[in-house]
Amino acid sequence: MALVSDAISHAVLPGIVLAFLFSGSRDSLTMVVGAGILGLLTTFLIEFFHKKAKLQSDAAIGVVFTWLFAIGVVLISLFAGKVDLDQDCVLYGEIAYTPLDMIILENGNLLAPKAVVVMTSVLLIIGIIITLFYKELLLTSFDPGYATAIGFSTAFWHYLLMGMVSATTVASFESVGAILVVALLIVPPATAYLLTDNFKRMLWLSSLIGVIASASGYYLAVWMDGSIAAAIATMSGVLFAGAFVFSPTHGLLKRKLVRAMN
Amino acid sequence: MEAVNAVKAPALEVHDLTVAFDRKPVLWNIDLEIPQGKLVGIIGPNGAGKSTLIKSIMGLLPLSSGYCKLFDESIDKVRHRISYVPQRESVDWDFPVSVLDVVMMGRYGKLGLLKRPRQADIDVAMDCLKKVGMESFANRQIAQLSGGQQQRTFLARALAQQADIYFMDEPFAGVDAATEKAIISLLRTMTANNKTVIVVHHDLQSVSTYFDWVILLNTRLVAYGPTERIFTQEKLQETYGGKLTLLSDVGDLIRRENFPNRE
Numbered sequence: 001m002a003l004v005s006d007a008i009s010h011a012v013l014p015g016i017v018l019a020f021l022f023s024g025s026r027d028s029l030t031m032v033v034g035a036g037i038l039g040l041l042t043t044f045l046i047e048f049f050h051k052k053a054k055l056q057s058d059a060a061i062g063v064v065f066t067w068l069f070a071i072g073v074v075l076i077s078l079f080a081g082k083v084d085l086d087q088d089c090v091l092y093g094e095i096a097y098t099p100l101d102m103i104i105l106e107n108g109n110l111l112a113p114k115a116v117v118v119m120t121s122v123l124l125i126i127g128i129i130i131t132l133f134y135k136e137l138l139l140t141s142f143d144p145g146y147a148t149a150i151g152f153s154t155a156f157w158h159y160l161l162m163g164m165v166s167a168t169t170v171a172s173f174e175s176v177g178a179i180l181v182v183a184l185l186i187v188p189p190a191t192a193y194l195l196t197d198n199f200k201r202m203l204w205l206s207s208l209i210g211v212i213a214s215a216s217g218y219y220l221a222v223w224m225d226g227s228i229a230a231a232i233a234t235m236s237g238v239l240f241a242g243a244f245v246f247s248p249t250h251g252l253l254k255r256k257l258v259r260a261m262n
Numbered sequence: 263m264e265a266v267n268a269v270k271a272p273a274l275e276v277h278d279l280t281v282a283f284d285r286k287p288v289l290w291n292i293d294l295e296i297p298q299g300k301l302v303g304i305i306g307p308n309g310a311g312k313s314t315l316i317k318s319i320m321g322l323l324p325l326s327s328g329y330c331k332l333f334d335e336s337i338d339k340v341r342h343r344i345s346y347v348p349q350r351e352s353v354d355w356d357f358p359v360s361v362l363d364v365v366m367m368g369r370y371g372k373l374g375l376l377k378r379p380r381q382a383d384i385d386v387a388m389d390c391l392k393k394v395g396m397e398s399f400a401n402r403q404i405a406q407l408s409g410g411q412q413q414r415t416f417l418a419r420a421l422a423q424q425a426d427i428y429f430m431d432e433p434f435a436g437v438d439a440a441t442e443k444a445i446i447s448l449l450r451t452m453t454a455n456n457k458t459v460i461v462v463h464h465d466l467q468s469v470s471t472y473f474d475w476v477i478l479l480n481t482r483l484v485a486y487g488p489t490e491r492i493f494t495q496e497k498l499q500e501t502y503g504g505k506l507t508l509l510s511d512v513g514d515l516i517r518r519e520n521f522p523n524r525e
Contacts, residue, residue, distance in 0.1 A: 132376060133375075135367075135370050135373070135378070135379070136370070136375075138359070138363075138367075139367050139370050141357075142353060142354075142357050142359065142364070142367070143348065143352070143353045143367070145317075145322060145346070145348050145352055146346055146348055146367070146419075148320075148321075148322055149320045149321075149322060149341075149344060149345075149346035149348075149429070150341060150342075150344065150345065150346065150370075150371040150423065151338070151341030151342060151344075151371055152370075152371070193358060196358060197358050197359075197360070197403035197405075198358060198359075198360070199357075199358045199359050199363070202358050
């Protein structure tokens with residue numbers, strides 16, 4: 001399931017290009033809408049190939065996202081070659097430029113960087129959805145068969161969850177690029193999973209780990225004078241490795257210790 | 263097929279049910295009625311469609327034809343009265359939740375949207391854990407449970423729903439003998455309170471002591487009805503026909519005359 005976010009982050013490319021071609025502008029709202037539709041289409045196609053064509057889910061993910069991403073690349077080279085929608089930017093992003101893209105109020109004052117406003121709204125919306133529908137999301141993720149039997153619409157909650165993943169991906173990758181989106185969507189939760197057995201604590205912990213990775217990665221990049229996105233992804237990998245070895249519940253050391261004691 | 267006199271106010275009716283995967287029928291033209299308050303075993307060889315039968319009754323699988331009714335209503339109208347114990351392997355036991363978290367899921371259906379579980383729900387969940395002898399494991403992470411404990415956790419979750427009909431898919435798989443006894447006596451108290459319990463079962467030895475009714479299944483319905491009338495040598499051979507290893511099991515059983523009539 002973790003790789004669905006990877007798939008979405010790449011597969012939204014044709015959505016962005018098509019939104020640009022239809023609207024003729026690089027206004028971020030149309031792009032987010034275009035990308036969001038493609039994000040949901042991606043999860044739908046993955047489910048479809050997995051369930052109907054009996055493809056393994058990893059194979060279904062691989063087929064769908066490479067195909068959609070390739071269509072995006074073809075569309076760019078055919079129709080948008082002269083516009084600044086280049087693939088490097090889409091893939092790697094450039095977080096260093098986000099402060100330059102400010103929202104300017106009518107009286108000429110600067111409000112805040114656009115990315116901050118967009119990401120804060122996404123954070124709020126997702127926070128509210130998780131708070132309100134925590135039990136439904138937990139139940140349908142843990143045991144979809146039982147959930148369906150007792151009358152919960154597993155499909156609805158699944159697509160709501162995947163909709164949130166696509167919204168997050170689309171909103172973030174404009175500023176940080178597809179690769180860092182994947183790093184931050186998957187690695188902090190995986191780290192938190194190694195650190196706790198409690199689902200709520202895992203949600204908070206993964207947010208905290210994401211913040212720590214971003215902040216420490218930023219200072220690492222300043223110190224090295226290197227790519228910020230790469231440094232953040234590196235730091236999240238380092239944190240994961242730390243949890244893998246030192247976690248008090250599932251860590252390598254702890255398991256060795258338990259085995260030695262027995 | 264053994265005809266059964268029409269059941270009054272049945273808990274479950276199945277009519278002309280056919281289910282196929284890739285155009286191969288797994289269940290063929292099933293017709294049955296189960297009265298309320300019975301402990302019912304679904305018996306048949308591997309691949310006979312036992313799990314498929316309960317899954318399709320609950321609407322988890324698409325039907326090729328036919329329909330099912332529960333308490334004389336379509337399934338979607340009575341979902342709140344239905345409970346399900348899936349096969350243990352159907353979930354990821356490394357999921358970061360505790361035993362109590364899982365049992366609380368049994369209360370979710372009653373709560374409705376936007377409502378959080380209250381103390382009363384926690385009390386019900388703890389009470390159900392006590393019934394299956396798992397109250398001291400409430401805060402244990404589910405990955406640390408043995409197979410039998412996992413099974414009892416699922417059972418407690420089903421109990422917490424306070425439903426009227428329970429579908430259980432191999433609830434005795436990987437369970438030790440003592441636990442199996444405890445579960446059976448629990449199921450007996452449930453049926454004594456007019457709950458209907460339908461169990462997918464594969465151990466022929468225990469059928470006649472456990473179940474009030476049996477459904478003999480092998481893609482098509484061989485027979486269904488009260489155990490002492492239906493669970494006979496002839497019917498079993500019809501169910502397991504062709505499966506030689508199982509036939510010899512049946513032969514052993516019959517030799518030991520292991521089918522006492524239920525009083």
